[in-house]
Amino acid sequence: MTVPYDEALALHRSMLTVDTHCDTPGSLAWKGYRIDRRHEPGTLLGGDLDLPRMRAGGLAAVFFAVFVPQGACDAEGFAQARAAALATLDRLDRMFQSHPYDCELALTPRDAARIHGTGRRAIFLGMENGHPLGQDLDLLDEYYGRGIRYLTLCHAADNALCASSTSCPAWGDGPMARRAAPDGGLTVFGERVVERMNRLGMMVDVSHLSEGTVDDVLAQSRTPVLASHSGARALGDHPRNLTDRQLRAIAAGGGVTQVLFVPDFIKPRPEDPEGDKAHRTLRKRVKAHYREHPIGDDPAQDAAFEAEHQDLCKRWPPLRVRVKDVADHIDHVVNVAGIEHVGIGSDFDGGARVEDCRDASELPALTVELMRRGYSEEDLRKIWGGNLMRVFGEAIARAERR
Secondary structure: OOHHHHHHHHOOOOOOOEEEEEHHHHHOOOOOOOOOOOOOOOOOOOOOHHHHHHHOOOOOEEEEEOOOOOOOOOOOHHHHHHHHHHHHHHHHHHHHOOOOOEEOOOOOOOHHHHHHHHOEEEEEEEEOOHHHHOOOOHHHHHHHHOEEEEOOOOOOOOOOOOOOOOOOOOEEOEEOOOOOOOOEEEEEHHHHHHHHHHHHHHEOOOOOHHHHHHHHOOOOHHOOEEEEOOOOOOOOOOOOOOOOOHHHHHOOOOOOOEEEEOOOOOOOOOHHHHHHHHHHHHHHHHHHHHHOOOOOOOOHHHHHHHHHHHHHHOOOOOOOOOOHHHHHHHHHHHHOOOOHHHOOOOOOOOOOOOOOOOHHOOOOOOOOOOOHHHOHHHHHHHHHHHHHHHHHHHHHHHHHOO
């Protein structure tokens, strides 16, 4: 079955399409970065998503991740995490203030529909990692007041809330290792956090969580949960992905699994220590440079970084993943959990790399593949936001009834 790309793009523009996880706020920390300008995909500074590329790909709404890496679980570590989270939220506030005719902060599904009707992009906020809470439950209310509408309880290592699916104490300095420590599930503080999230109407995100933690969350939460960016472990054998048992359990509670675009989870491969270290080292140098110097201020330096990036990609090529591989994961979630319990959480700007869907402007390529496989327009509306908005709406409704 041949499906014209233009047909898929037209469908996108008629739907309230939602991507539940993008790490684009990290780019806002770079001096000179403009979210309102179209950037070149596949380049070091281009990233995967900006407002023009959202518009070009018919992406109506996105959850920007306020990501904070895991640090020490002590007073100093908690203070540093809180400061990092607030700095990102401040940058996002300035973004909304600077581009009121292009985008708007959305807090509810109704907000998204209203903003979509004006032709602007709806931007939701999620917090990736509960570390900025420290051990202060009241901070959850503060972050909610700043716009956070889901919380990923942990990231790549255990924290004060729960156990992670992976063990990576020095995030950014080494590979994301498989767990070695016992799976402790939710802590007592983590249980209190889930309870408060239910009261606020904030969605509980189980991506990155250990199996024990996912089980504990499903037992604890009074509202449906989401996995904002995960894959199916039956197809990608990595602890970051969800087992069939977990997929069914999330669906049984009314929740939704949002499929990601990250090659290492879609098609896991053995670690490449030398290549991974080279790429990590370059990324750290680039981040440090552009936090101090504006992009475009020194074109020669910009070009040198890009040349080094392209050279590393030739010496240590990234894992090849295509749209059909992402669609395989969607198929699997549908077959195991049902069409009402799957969506899209690309992880753009956080590791997403799909050869024939390089950025937000090319998202209709995935819809073409799903249409080719026989998904109906009704199915696609569920996958591209309908299921997620149902879960979101239920979280709000149950909070309001308490």
